[in-house]
Amino acid sequence: MKANRVHNFSAGPAALPLSVLEEIQESFLNFNNSGMSITEVSHRSKWFDDVINDAIERTKRLLKLDDNFEVLFIQGGASMQFCMIPMNFLHGNKTADYVDTGTWSTKAIKEARIQGKTVHVASSSEDKNYSYIPKDIEFTDNAVYAHITSNNTIKGTQWSNFPDTGNVPIVCDMSSDIMSRSFDPSPFGFIFAGAQKNIGPSGVCMAIIRKDMLDLVPEELPTMLKYTTFASKKSMFNTPPCFAIYTIQLVLKWLEESIGGLEKMEILNQEKARHLYDFMDSGDFYKATTEKDSRSLMNVTFRLHDEALEKHFVEEAIENDLNGLKGHSSVGGCRASIYNATTMDSVKALTDYMKHFESKNG
Amino acid sequence: MKANRVHNFSAGPAALPLSVLEEIQESFLNFNNSGMSITEVSHRSKWFDDVINDAIERTKRLLKLDDNFEVLFIQGGASMQFCMIPMNFLHGNKTADYVDTGTWSTKAIKEARIQGKTVHVASSSEDKNYSYIPKDIEFTDNAVYAHITSNNTIKGTQWSNFPDTGNVPIVCDMSSDIMSRSFDPSPFGFIFAGAQKNIGPSGVCMAIIRKDMLDLVPEELPTMLKYTTFASKKSMFNTPPCFAIYTIQLVLKWLEESIGGLEKMEILNQEKARHLYDFMDSGDFYKATTEKDSRSLMNVTFRLHDEALEKHFVEEAIENDLNGLKGHSSVGGCRASIYNATTMDSVKALTDYMKHFESKNG
Numbered sequence: 001m002k003a004n005r006v007h008n009f010s011a012g013p014a015a016l017p018l019s020v021l022e023e024i025q026e027s028f029l030n031f032n033n034s035g036m037s038i039t040e041v042s043h044r045s046k047w048f049d050d051v052i053n054d055a056i057e058r059t060k061r062l063l064k065l066d067d068n069f070e071v072l073f074i075q076g077g078a079s080m081q082f083c084m085i086p087m088n089f090l091h092g093n094k095t096a097d098y099v100d101t102g103t104w105s106t107k108a109i110k111e112a113r114i115q116g117k118t119v120h121v122a123s124s125s126e127d128k129n130y131s132y133i134p135k136d137i138e139f140t141d142n143a144v145y146a147h148i149t150s151n152n153t154i155k156g157t158q159w160s161n162f163p164d165t166g167n168v169p170i171v172c173d174m175s176s177d178i179m180s181r182s183f184d185p186s187p188f189g190f191i192f193a194g195a196q197k198n199i200g201p202s203g204v205c206m207a208i209i210r211k212d213m214l215d216l217v218p219e220e221l222p223t224m225l226k227y228t229t230f231a232s233k234k235s236m237f238n239t240p241p242c243f244a245i246y247t248i249q250l251v252l253k254w255l256e257e258s259i260g261g262l263e264k265m266e267i268l269n270q271e272k273a274r275h276l277y278d279f280m281d282s283g284d285f286y287k288a289t290t291e292k293d294s295r296s297l298m299n300v301t302f303r304l305h306d307e308a309l310e311k312h313f314v315e316e317a318i319e320n321d322l323n324g325l326k327g328h329s330s331v332g333g334c335r336a337s338i339y340n341a342t343t344m345d346s347v348k349a350l351t352d353y354m355k356h357f358e359s360k361n362g
Numbered sequence: 363m364k365a366n367r368v369h370n371f372s373a374g375p376a377a378l379p380l381s382v383l384e385e386i387q388e389s390f391l392n393f394n395n396s397g398m399s400i401t402e403v404s405h406r407s408k409w410f411d412d413v414i415n416d417a418i419e420r421t422k423r424l425l426k427l428d429d430n431f432e433v434l435f436i437q438g439g440a441s442m443q444f445c446m447i448p449m450n451f452l453h454g455n456k457t458a459d460y461v462d463t464g465t466w467s468t469k470a471i472k473e474a475r476i477q478g479k480t481v482h483v484a485s486s487s488e489d490k491n492y493s494y495i496p497k498d499i500e501f502t503d504n505a506v507y508a509h510i511t512s513n514n515t516i517k518g519t520q521w522s523n524f525p526d527t528g529n530v531p532i533v534c535d536m537s538s539d540i541m542s543r544s545f546d547p548s549p550f551g552f553i554f555a556g557a558q559k560n561i562g563p564s565g566v567c568m569a570i571i572r573k574d575m576l577d578l579v580p581e582e583l584p585t586m587l588k589y590t591t592f593a594s595k596k597s598m599f600n601t602p603p604c605f606a607i608y609t610i611q612l613v614l615k616w617l618e619e620s621i622g623g624l625e626k627m628e629i630l631n632q633e634k635a636r637h638l639y640d641f642m643d644s645g646d647f648y649k650a651t652t653e654k655d656s657r658s659l660m661n662v663t664f665r666l667h668d669e670a671l672e673k674h675f676v677e678e679a680i681e682n683d684l685n686g687l688k689g690h691s692s693v694g695g696c697r698a699s700i701y702n703a704t705t706m707d708s709v710k711a712l713t714d715y716m717k718h719f720e721s722k723n724g
Contacts, residue, residue, distance in 0.1 A: 006397030010404045013604055018391075021399050025390040029383055035368030035683065037383050039563035039609065042372045042686060075437035075565065076586055079600040083584035111584055196601055201401035203437065203565045203603030222445035222473055224438055238441040239558055241565030242375055243605060247401065321397065324404060 007346040010324030011153050011299060012176065012197040015341040019258065020250040038246050043239050051246050052234065058252035062262055065185055065208065072207040072227065073235040073245050078104065078175045078194040081205060082111035085171055085190065088227050089216045090117045090144050097122040097139050097146040097168070101157060102130030103330070104173055105149040122146065130155045132291040139165045144216070145189055146170050151177035153197070154328040156301030156335065157294045162187065169210065177298050178206065179255060180340055181266040189213045195244060197298070198339045199251050204244035255340070265340055272338050272347045273297040279351045285358045289333060303333040310334055313357055320353050369708040372686030373515050373661060374538065374559040377703040381620065382612045400608050405601050413608050414596065420614035424624055427547055427570065434569040434592040435607050440466065440537045440556040443567060444473035447533055447552065450589050451578045452479045452506050459484040459501050459508040459530070463519055464492030465692070466535055467511040484508065492517045494653040501527045506578070507551055508532050513539035515559070516690040518663030518697065519656045524549065531572065539660050540568065541617060542702055543628035551575045557606060559660070560701045561613050566606035617702070627702055634700050634709045635659040641713045647720045651695060665695040672696055675719055682715050 008015040024038075031038040034047050041047045056071045065071070074080065085108070090096050095118045098109045102125065112119045120143065123134035130152065139146050146165040151158040153176040162170065162183065169189025178193035185191075189210045196202035209227055217228045229237045259265050277295060280286040280302055289301045304310045310333060314326045327333035338347055370377040386400075393400040396409050403409045418433045427433070436442065447470070452458050457480045460471045464487065474481045482505065485496035492514065501508050508527040513520040515538040524532065524545065531551025540555035547553075551572045558564035571589055579590045591599045621627050639657060642648040642664055651663045666672045672695060676688045689695035700709055 002391070004392045004395075004397060008398050008402055010398075010402065010407075012601065013402055013404060015402055016399065021391055021401070025387055028387040028390065029364070029380075030366045033366075034685075035366060036370050036372075036685065037378065039383070040370055040372065040375055040378055042375060043564065044691075045372075075439070075442070075603075077437070077600045080437070080586045083586055087584075107585075111586075114582060114584055194601060201603075201605050202405065202601040203606055220476060222449075222476055223469075224442045224445055224473075238439045239374065239556065239564040241437075241563075241603065241606070243563050244565055244603070323397065329406075 006321040006323045007349050008323050009336040009338065009342065009346070009350065011328065011335060011337045012194070013202050014197050014337055014339050016201070016247070017251060017254045017258070017341045020247065020254055023250055024247065039243050041242070043236055043242055048242055051242075051249050052236070052240070055245055055249040055252060058249065058256055059206070059208070062179060062252060062255060063185055063208070064182070068211050069185065070209050070211060070231045072209060072230040073240055074205045074207050074230055075203065075241055077202070077205055078173055078192060079107065081173070081192045081207065082108040083115070084225055084227070085147070086112035086115055086117040087221060087225060088218075089171075089190070089213060091216070091218065093118065094144045095120050095140055095142075097143045099134060099137060099146070099148045099163075100124035100126060101133060101149050101152050101155070102126070103152055103154045104175070105147065108147055108149070108173065125157075130157065131289060131294070133157050133159050133294040137163055139163070139168055141166065141168070143168045147172070149173040151296050151298050153299045153337070154331055156290045156296045156299045158296035158298065160293065169213065176339075177296075179252075179262060179265070180269050180298060182262040195248055197337070200248040201244050204241045204248065206248065268344070269297045269338070269340065272342065272344055273300065275344070275347050276300050276336060276338065276351060279354065283358070285362050286354060298337060298339055300336045300338060301327060301331070301333060302335070307332065309361060312361070316357065317353060322350055322353055368683040368685045369711050370685050371698045371700065371704065371708070371712065373690065373697060373699045374556070375564050376559050376699055376701050378563070378609070379613060379616045379620070379703045382609065382616055385612055386609065401605050403604070405598055405604055410604055413604075413611050414598070414602070417607055417611040417614060420611065420618055421568070421570070424541060424614060424617060425547055425570070426544070430573050431547065432571050432573060432593045434571060434589065435597040435602055436567045436569050436592055437565065437603055439564070439567055440535055440554055441469065443535070443554045443569065444470040445477070446587055446589070447509070448474035448477055448479040449583060449587060450580075451533075451552070451575060453578070453580065455480065456506045457482050457502055457504075459505045459527075461496060461499060461508070461510045461525075462486035462488060463495060463511050463517070464488070464514050465516045466514060466537070467509065470509055470511070470535065487519075492519065493651060493656070495519050495521050495656040499525055501525070501530055503528065503530070505530045509534075511535040513658050513660050515661045515699070516693055518652045518658045518661045520658035520660065522655065531575065538701075539658075541614070541624060541627070542631050542660060544624040557610055559699070562610040563606050566603045566610065568610065630706070631659045631700070631702065634704065634706055635662065637706070637709050638662050638698060638700065638713060641716065645720070647724050648716060660699060660701055662698045662700060663689060663693070663695060664697070669694065671723060674723070678719065679715060684712055684715055
């Protein structure tokens, strides 16, 4: 670990690749020989146009998107998408299916219903406190879309395989696992991801839209709430969040050129998660909170014997340069978020600390 | 001018204070001894809480806001506010007044009408291509609000004094001149400003709301489109644009501690604008495009004899390290944006170049 840096297990904003941070730092007063900071160059300049074009092209290559897809950058986080998705796609007496795997999908359902839209909860894991991903779901044949949350940062669950929705396009919140693995994009009509976990800083949401979905967007929506505005103006109807998009561009470059693509990234993520889960499963001091076949490779949630011990575990971890291990306030416990930028070295430092803590407190 | 830096006259994103950029650069791998970048720390951490609290407090001190006002940070730029303002404040058969000074106010009117809201254009300067700020406007007594754009970046006009709207709260788009001068905030019900001109990078809009305006917000709006959500959660219902807010905090600190407040900033801005306008008025080679009493202190728009000469002027400026002098594509001509962070040295470098260019081409 570089001097003065800590191991960062925060759920988001989260660790970014050190080489990306160093490149931003190095060029911060003079971006690409412009004589200006990336925060100072016009979004209408050649400098920024190269940035956003490169971010779009890298996204298409990494996710193997053909020309049926557009890559958009929208502000407001995934939460804004919870409201924009039904506003853009769901009209009249049409229905959308939602799978409720907790927290984020619950919020997405709420935002559709606030607008008076017809939502069908096709399946829910609420019965077991959202500790698993539902199986054998019956989706509605003529639904406009089927909404799922690929990874739940708070509950620590993840879809290991995406469901078969037939001809119904999947709308997927990939905020916490986008670019962490490869997948077939063809069943997806809309993918969105707040950047601040796997691909950048907070302040921008990447959205990937299949072009036929744009036909569903009503003309009369406010300009900034229409996907057609973003698609027709390359996300620059107004000034985009330039710094956040620039950071995404560098993270995607790192994924392609340093890691070697999503297949390689997926193997690294599997190795990190296996190292941590295997260690926890080898004893009973640390108890993973989710069912084994629903475990997230991104957010490893676990409990200790009692809350006082968990507090002690989190605080002593900070003294040992391991940051961000407290579970979300809505569920308590502990959580290690091990997104793309978290290295195996950091994960090993964590299990070393966990062993040491157990030996003192077990 | 520091080595490798240029004079930046971009309209936005625009120049930021060099000392702010240097502080960001210096701390970019280790923010405030966290061992993490500001882009990596949790928005729920003490580190970020200190940042947003300080940004709010400095805003209140600089603008002399009492506790009737709340300071919010919202994504989507001023354009998102064009739709959120009528959505939040204008209901039933109520009317809002809008003064149309071009571009931004024209768009604001459009976004209210898209939603079927009743808008009364109280005055417009369209008759002279928006080259002036209207006077002696009759506002509607019982309007919910009166919307104005304090400075038009594209047309180069600025309200030197705000209008008397009686008891009707002013809603003001201050995107391009917030924090450039002092004013009495009491007639204002809502002030908003995309950050990327005077107070930070793109990706965040500062909004200042008088608390009684929150009573107008309907309960049933989508969560991310309600000002009450932002006011009740200190702009952190979901992950805010942390880096942009952090940069704003540093710019406000610079305004208070290096410049000495808005009265001092206003004097500096007047001196810079006077230097440039006086030079242009002293000859007829460069022709200011706006009426004298409506001239912007932020965006100095001017024309040369013909478009070919303007193109030559802008291109040769770049060769002389003077960037961003091309007028907006919708109006053509030339424009020097001289926001807070643009120094008198840069303005003098510009007039030196203008003299030289005139001597060669006059």
